[in-house]
Amino acid sequence: MDLPIQSVELDIPKPNLNDLRSDLDRFKEALHDAGYPADIKLPYEVLETFSNVLREQNWSCTTVIRNNEVTAILPKGTLPLGLAVDVGTTKVAAYLINMDDGSVLTRQGAMNPQVAYGEDVISRIHYANHTSGGAKILQSTLIDTLNRLVEEMCASTGNSPGSVVEAVIAGNTAMHHLVAGLPVKQLGFSPYVPAVNESLEVECARIGLKLASGAKVFLPPNIAGFVGADHVAMLLSTGAAESSKNVIALDIGTNTEISLVTKGQITCCSCASGPAFEGAHIKDGMRAAPGAVERVWIAGEDIRVRTIDDAKPVGICGSGILDAVAELLGAGALDSNGSFRPGHPLVRAVDGKREALLVPAGSSGSGQDITVTRKDINEIQLAKGAIRAGIDVLLEDAGLSADSIDEFIVAGAFGTYLDISSAIKIGMFPSLPLSRFQQVGNAAGAGAVQMLVSKRQREKAASLAVKLNYIELTTNKDFRDIFFRGLLFSIT
Amino acid sequence: MDLPIQSVELDIPKPNLNDLRSDLDRFKEALHDAGYPADIKLPYEVLETFSNVLREQNWSCTTVIRNNEVTAILPKGTLPLGLAVDVGTTKVAAYLINMDDGSVLTRQGAMNPQVAYGEDVISRIHYANHTSGGAKILQSTLIDTLNRLVEEMCASTGNSPGSVVEAVIAGNTAMHHLVAGLPVKQLGFSPYVPAVNESLEVECARIGLKLASGAKVFLPPNIAGFVGADHVAMLLSTGAAESSKNVIALDIGTNTEISLVTKGQITCCSCASGPAFEGAHIKDGMRAAPGAVERVWIAGEDIRVRTIDDAKPVGICGSGILDAVAELLGAGALDSNGSFRPGHPLVRAVDGKREALLVPAGSSGSGQDITVTRKDINEIQLAKGAIRAGIDVLLEDAGLSADSIDEFIVAGAFGTYLDISSAIKIGMFPSLPLSRFQQVGNAAGAGAVQMLVSKRQREKAASLAVKLNYIELTTNKDFRDIFFRGLLFSIT
Numbered sequence: 001m002d003l004p005i006q007s008v009e010l011d012i013p014k015p016n017l018n019d020l021r022s023d024l025d026r027f028k029e030a031l032h033d034a035g036y037p038a039d040i041k042l043p044y045e046v047l048e049t050f051s052n053v054l055r056e057q058n059w060s061c062t063t064v065i066r067n068n069e070v071t072a073i074l075p076k077g078t079l080p081l082g083l084a085v086d087v088g089t090t091k092v093a094a095y096l097i098n099m100d101d102g103s104v105l106t107r108q109g110a111m112n113p114q115v116a117y118g119e120d121v122i123s124r125i126h127y128a129n130h131t132s133g134g135a136k137i138l139q140s141t142l143i144d145t146l147n148r149l150v151e152e153m154c155a156s157t158g159n160s161p162g163s164v165v166e167a168v169i170a171g172n173t174a175m176h177h178l179v180a181g182l183p184v185k186q187l188g189f190s191p192y193v194p195a196v197n198e199s200l201e202v203e204c205a206r207i208g209l210k211l212a213s214g215a216k217v218f219l220p221p222n223i224a225g226f227v228g229a230d231h232v233a234m235l236l237s238t239g240a241a242e243s244s245k246n247v248i249a250l251d252i253g254t255n256t257e258i259s260l261v262t263k264g265q266i267t268c269c270s271c272a273s274g275p276a277f278e279g280a281h282i283k284d285g286m287r288a289a290p291g292a293v294e295r296v297w298i299a300g301e302d303i304r305v306r307t308i309d310d311a312k313p314v315g316i317c318g319s320g321i322l323d324a325v326a327e328l329l330g331a332g333a334l335d336s337n338g339s340f341r342p343g344h345p346l347v348r349a350v351d352g353k354r355e356a357l358l359v360p361a362g363s364s365g366s367g368q369d370i371t372v373t374r375k376d377i378n379e380i381q382l383a384k385g386a387i388r389a390g391i392d393v394l395l396e397d398a399g400l401s402a403d404s405i406d407e408f409i410v411a412g413a414f415g416t417y418l419d420i421s422s423a424i425k426i427g428m429f430p431s432l433p434l435s436r437f438q439q440v441g442n443a444a445g446a447g448a449v450q451m452l453v454s455k456r457q458r459e460k461a462a463s464l465a466v467k468l469n470y471i472e473l474t475t476n477k478d479f480r481d482i483f484f485r486g487l488l489f490s491i492t
Numbered sequence: 493m494d495l496p497i498q499s500v501e502l503d504i505p506k507p508n509l510n511d512l513r514s515d516l517d518r519f520k521e522a523l524h525d526a527g528y529p530a531d532i533k534l535p536y537e538v539l540e541t542f543s544n545v546l547r548e549q550n551w552s553c554t555t556v557i558r559n560n561e562v563t564a565i566l567p568k569g570t571l572p573l574g575l576a577v578d579v580g581t582t583k584v585a586a587y588l589i590n591m592d593d594g595s596v597l598t599r600q601g602a603m604n605p606q607v608a609y610g611e612d613v614i615s616r617i618h619y620a621n622h623t624s625g626g627a628k629i630l631q632s633t634l635i636d637t638l639n640r641l642v643e644e645m646c647a648s649t650g651n652s653p654g655s656v657v658e659a660v661i662a663g664n665t666a667m668h669h670l671v672a673g674l675p676v677k678q679l680g681f682s683p684y685v686p687a688v689n690e691s692l693e694v695e696c697a698r699i700g701l702k703l704a705s706g707a708k709v710f711l712p713p714n715i716a717g718f719v720g721a722d723h724v725a726m727l728l729s730t731g732a733a734e735s736s737k738n739v740i741a742l743d744i745g746t747n748t749e750i751s752l753v754t755k756g757q758i759t760c761c762s763c764a765s766g767p768a769f770e771g772a773h774i775k776d777g778m779r780a781a782p783g784a785v786e787r788v789w790i791a792g793e794d795i796r797v798r799t800i801d802d803a804k805p806v807g808i809c810g811s812g813i814l815d816a817v818a819e820l821l822g823a824g825a826l827d828s829n830g831s832f833r834p835g836h837p838l839v840r841a842v843d844g845k846r847e848a849l850l851v852p853a854g855s856s857g858s859g860q861d862i863t864v865t866r867k868d869i870n871e872i873q874l875a876k877g878a879i880r881a882g883i884d885v886l887l888e889d890a891g892l893s894a895d896s897i898d899e900f901i902v903a904g905a906f907g908t909y910l911d912i913s914s915a916i917k918i919g920m921f922p923s924l925p926l927s928r929f930q931q932v933g934n935a936a937g938a939g940a941v942q943m944l945v946s947k948r949q950r951e952k953a954a955s956l957a958v959k960l961n962y963i964e965l966t967t968n969k970d971f972r973d974i975f976f977r978g979l980l981f982s983i984t
Contacts, residue, residue, distance in 0.1 A: 022689040051675035051687040183543035195543040197514035
């Protein structure tokens with residue numbers, strides 16, 4: 001363990017008429033007696049209250065020290081806690097950590113409330129730039145949610161938010177800037193540069209996060225406007241960054257960030273894969289909730305589905321639509337352009353538009369047919385085309401063929417549930433032996449937890465961020481061709 | 493000059509599709525090219541806006557650097573300014589400084605608006621401790637006044653508050669804590685210890701001071717609950733602290749702080765001299781404004797007065813009441829207890845109470861008699877008794893007699909106007925040759941200006957504060973006797 005904080009129990013001599021030292025002087029001397037440097041600092045957030053806190057605690061306290069600063073003065077015997085957060089564009093995952101041994105006390109998820117102001121980062125940046133105080137609104141609505149998650153996690157484990165002394169928040173660059181209160185205007189215009197790439201430490205109080213008075217939040221470094229700290233966290237926690245093999249590591253979301261690790265070099269890019277895999281822009285799409293079709297099998301004319309929690313089907317989530325497309329392709333119901341083949345037994349026409357029926361009204365929980373339309377296929381084509389193009393550009397840049405990939409790491413909530421064979425069937429991933437694929441879940445969150453409890457992991461993140469080469473796809477001369485090729489279903 | 497800030501003109505390469513570095517990276521590299529360290533920091537207040545600022549200024553700017561931090565990014569060619577403030581319990585004095593050469597551009601004074609919440613520090617601490625949000629109210633009302641002074645001084649010199657990049661605020665310990673937002677509760681209870689004695693640097697934005705985005709305010713060190721940074725500033729600017737002679741230096745105000753310098757040692761104390769010298773608690777008292785009696789001469793039965801601006805007399809200010817008491821004593825109208833002598837030609841009885849008539853109704857601007865009452869004499873006795881007792885305790889502690897004082901420095905607004913012979917006549921000051929006295933005006937303000945433009949002066953203040961011995965008069969065994977002796981007019 002190389003925790004970024006230490007804690008020490010102190011008993012401080014009270015002031016009296018024969019000992020008129022200032023509160024700060026007597027506090028520092030007690031710390032010095034306990035073996036800490038004489039020049040230790042109390043940041044403003046702690047100074048604002050510490051005289052009252054020392055008296056309320058009758059001059060007996062657990063003092064939390066971080067580098068050369070006091071970040072919290074807690075009642076004696078308090079267990080210092082930490083908060084790790086992965087802020088996704090759509091979802092937020094929070095972890096409450098025991099800062100004595102680094103263990104996870106509890107975890108909790110929530111929707112990112114910024115969704116109300118735009119479903120992707122571009123529309124949120126637009127909101128921030130075109131609404132007076134927009135960035136502040138986006139910041140505070142998210143921070144409110146984090147404060148609520150902290151309160152709930154603390155309540156459920158019998159702790160107080162005031163004993164949370166350190167935080168790490170990982171997110172994409174836009175989330176990072178909005179959380180930290182950094183300018184986002186320049187993220188909304190070409191050439192889409194971040195205000196800040198390097199890692200930051202910000203006082204929690206400044207961004208409205210209600211933890212211990214002097215608690216700091218560590219924000220890991222970004223790579224580019226569309227490759228953020230969450231990708232760094234993912235590369236860190238999966239070990240991909242340190243692999244000596246050829247590794248592709250990607251985090252599928254509204255934006256999909258992809259890294260290729262080869263010969264000690266890491267190159268990354270970001271592709272706008274859209275929200276189809278989160279169920280958005282799909283006619284019967286829904287997020288992964290009970291009743292969502294998550295698996296589809298076709299044998300002949302027989303279509304079978306599995307839903308989350310085995311509830312009556314009410315819609316299709318990301319992994320379900322991916323399966324559906326793969327199976328329709330395999331059954332010959334779709335051609336390589338993504339058009340439904342007229343006359344195929346699985347294809348019907350409604351109002352002159354072709355579609356496939358997954359669940360008839362009679363079996364559905366909504367009393368309505370659940371279908372896959374040409375437009376749905378199109379959304380999936382765009383998403384998979386963007387992801388495959390990103391992979392191919394990275395491989396081409398490194399002069400590698402797809403089959404030289406030794407490991408293929410798929411992170412992200414959707415990445416956990418997707419069926420790899422389906423992803424290969426539609427050409428989203430190259431056709432490699434399944435054993436080379438790893439589905440690692442919320443690796444960004446895991447990376448945030450690692451950085452919360454380890455200074456070494458923070459340093460690794462910093463050197464990793466500097467080392468990463470970034471390819472901007474919008475200016476890549478080959479991207480357009482590769483993307484159009486990727487739209488088709490014929491590649492594998 | 494050893495200014496705490498430096499400024500440099502920068503032209504920064506704009507981002508484009510072939511140069512996707514973050515704003516921070518390109519900004520730092522431009523600074524590095526200009527000869528500054530690569531690890532220079534941008535504090536949160538600057539990061540919050542710098543991307544927009546750089547673009548507004550078309551990537552061409554004057555950058556202000558302080559230690560290893562960027563504190564302002566100004567339009568190219570802007571002159572960086574500084575703000576020095578002496579916050580007295582009653583009055584505020586502000587100075588606008590050219591941070592290129594340290595010259596004073598302009599100065600302006602105002603009443604301390606906290607007066608509305610209590611006229612002395614004790615009543616303000618009481619207000620802070622017993623009114624919800626009281627300390628915040630006291631802080632913000634004062635900061636509002638400082639912001640107004642900055643705006644007015646900038647407007648009158650053709651500058652912008654955004655180009656003020658550094659500030660120094662000196663005040664007594666209570667003013668210091670209230671300005672900085674530090675806890676004051678413990679200042680209101682015995683043993684009256686400060687939260688913080690050492691010097692502080694606080695981001696101006698955090699305390700509501702509207703200067704350049706990253707501007708810092710330096711708050712010089714305090715000595716004790718009732719000897720503050722303003723006393724340190726005074727000792728610094730008068731050179732008293734470095735004298736090899738025996739020096740008394742005092743700053744007369746609602747509290748009077750006194751230092752004795754002898755053999756390289758400095759010992760100080762604070763006495764509650766009350767607001768009589770500011771015209772308060774005196775029947776016809778007023779502050780030093782046009783029409784205030786500021787000088788009094790008595791020859792036989794003839795009383796002559798001089799008023800400020802030679803306006804018709806409307807009241808008596810501090811120096812006037814001091815003169816009046818001294819002259820009444822000299823004329824034999826008062827005995828050594830401060831009682832009016834019945835039958836003396838200058839003494840009359842009104843409603844059975846004796847008083848002296850300074851200005852008859854016919855000559856006054858108010859159409860009313862201006863008189864000195866027994867109660868007024870009493871207020872002066874308490875004030876001068878406290879000050880004299882402070883001086884005597886310090887001398888006794890050092891084993892010195894009064895006539896071994898080589899220099900006697902009198903600072904403060906009232907200190908500038910008082911007549912030294914009158915002060916000696918009533919026994920407020922020991923009877924020394926007038927040539928040993930120096931009236932130095934607002935020496936605390938001058939010290940604040942010095943610290944604003946000189947790192948060395950800041951360091952001197954720090955070592956001075958550590959070196960100062962403090963005598964707490966309320967627990968001094970001899971103080972009570974010495975104070976009662978000082979109340980009488982018979983000592984000299």
